[in-house]
Amino acid sequence: MLQTAPHQSSAPTREPVVRLEAVTKLYRGGGGVRDLTLTIEPGEIFGFLGPNGAGKTTTIRLLLDLIRPSQGTIRLFGLDARRDSVAIRRRVGYLPGDLALYERLSARDVLGHLAHLRGDVAWAEVLALAEQLDLDLQRPIRTLSRGNRQKVGIVAALMGRPDLLVLDEPTSGLDPLIQRQVHELLRAAAGEGRTVFLSSHILSEVAEVADRVGLIRAGELAAVERVADLRQRAAHLIDVRYDHEPDRDALLRLPGVQRCDVSGHEAHLEVAGDLRGAVGAIAASDMTDLSVREPTLEELFLAFYDYDPSR
Template sequence: METVIETKNLTKSYGKNRGIIDVNIKVNKGEIFGFLGPNGAGKSTTIRTLLDIIRPTSGSATIFGLDCHKDAVAIHWRLSYVPGDVNLYGNMTGKKFLEYFGSVRGSYDEDEAKKYAEKFDVNLNRKLKEYSKGNRQKVALIQAFMNDPDLLILDEPTSGLDPLIQQTFLEVIREEASNGRTVFMSSHVLSEVEKVCDRVAIIKEGKIVAQESIGDLKKKSGSVLAVKFSEEVRPESFKIDGIAGVSRLNGSYRMTVTGNIRKVLKEISDHDVESIAIQPMNLEDIFMQYYAGGK
């Protein structure tokens, strides 16, 4: 399988402040890859290093097998990038902005721009300073998609978009990936990552703590158990091997089961159970395991 992005022990230090430490990620051609972590975890530092906006302290990064620093110009011709803080030229119309970026890249396909404008439901004839945040984000996405890139690097791409356009965005990147393009996206919206990404990497305090397919992460992470008792049960009752993240709401307990679920159910059945439900962990549950649970 062809590798599009690869980092090896990629490290960026900011003096005494932490940046990223020994980041190792690999993204394959045609893959939709999610890059997850809260603000300050190292997502933007990693992306900016890949784009040669900042230089690493040590380690290496390649895109298309080319060095991200030495071959930055050749790499940039083949990718599109949407930053997390989109800042557009306010006095230009959306159309003029897209024409300008097309000319910078050497060509502008008006039909492609119109196609994506229709998909994202945005009027390109208004000045950008008159646009809402969501409409500015739409124009930035059109600029990325219309160039027919081999790789899309998207930092919080659905920021400011309403739910219907978020769904359209997910459909568009699925289509892009089916056509052989690679998508690398960071997002705080874990539900959309779960719907569309093939694999994810989770970064915590500058280090990669997980990098797998969502399916494999779910298998490893266990199940969510919700149980309501007909009698008063103290939280100490759940100090059982294989149970973590116990919380209580309106008389019901919710917990993560990572051990033998039969053993856990046997322990719980010593109490008078009113109702019980077991479901697989979703990506948000898994993410919170790594952060709130200190994994």
């Protein structure tokens, strides 16, 4: 595969891997997506987060040209999603969210068939992926557990090293060990300059692998954030312990302190922005213990967007 030289990769003319412009797809029974605009750059892992039924699968199936938008344009690698669909799919690996396999075939036959249709997939690569995920290729699909079926789907998506991986809930049904393996495979793909678009309703999963997160709710894109920015912008949580009852008003006057709860000899502070002023002042005071922690991404999203996965 051709490696893009660094000076080219930063050129402004470079096409994003995925570009959705004002895409609308509504269903008669409700659901779908409305006025979706989104771009994904080469080499990034984009996490598409939202509760079930929010429009994640609709968006993904639009990219694959399985369904067509009512309005808006969809381009992948600069190509038209519908007109150039075959050329696009040559470069895309796709794991459906509601994965169904050919029940009458063995895992080997399913993967052999798909590898043949995909073209230039080395069978050795399929075997290597299967081994990495601990998948027995000999067994008929109908005898496989949910997790093993999911592995077949993941191998099918990854084989042939496609430039873009579109994965709908990739780790659902997998045990934690295999989940980590999959995350590593995705990071490795991104490390090679390939692009990953993955959907999930589980925030911690997205947080673990994604560079950017898009939050979709009721068919509309509510927010797109870099995970790193989200972390940086976030308030830090400082827990301080004293050998006497702390002076709450004095703590609230420290720079950046937004909230302060006092219980017994302990104070819990929320500090935004630069920490040095507040931490310096506390350290110079007569405290006995001090800890600073970052909120989890889960807490951040809950704070910023009122995100509730059950909704």
